[in-house]
Amino acid sequence: MPTLSKLYKMQEAAQHNTPQDCWVVIDGKVYDVGSYLDEHPGGDDVILATTGKDATDEFEDAGHSNDARELLETFLIGELDPSDTVIPELEISKKQADYTQKLKDFTKQYWAVPVAVVGVSVVVSFLYLRKK
Template sequence: MSAEIKPEVKKISFEEIKKHSDRSSNWIVINNDVFDVTEFLDKHPGGEEVLIEQAGQEATEAFEDVGHSSDARAMMEQYKIGTLVDSERKPDLPKKSDPEWKESSGSSDVSWKSWIVPIAFGFVATVIYRLYFMS
């Protein structure tokens, strides 16, 4: 039974990352992880300009604001080359999850209850109208 040995994660400083801030060598930092996205520039669905704009710097907020899918997050792993040195790390921003398009079972109950009051009011108004104005 052999234990899988994980390679040591390379620690990279912002001083080094800033040297990779153009199209020929593009590194970005997302949640304290360092990614070399140079090979991905031509493949990026949002266009290479977005990645070039973030090159050599912290890009977590820009990445999270877009709301990347879980597939995009999984794809990132192949471009990870290390993490920030401990002294330069920041608290991780919360990851934005994929949007939930389906309704939860509780929300349909609330939706149905929101119709009861208008329907009841309409019924009562109709009965009063017929009693007083149709007789």
């Protein structure tokens, strides 16, 4: 197994997310797999979808063989800096939470329109049934 000589921050690893320059992070280790994209049996899009975040779960869920794990070690370039606390996944979740809050605020603000439509419908149906 190669000696790890460099520590990377997650944000730095996340910047390498193109077919020409692709890094993935698995189990706290950083791998430069750009040269392997064309050979990956699952296609390059599978790997590219895991850049910029910890891809450990995706790697494990795919059920890679021992040969695949040994091959992965040949692309090892370093490991994540343990003092790095910024995880891009959490930033994405925070943005999604902001959008969810905005949607809730929007629905609270415009509740009167659907209530008015229902109210008018009830009145019209009551008047219609009363005529019969």
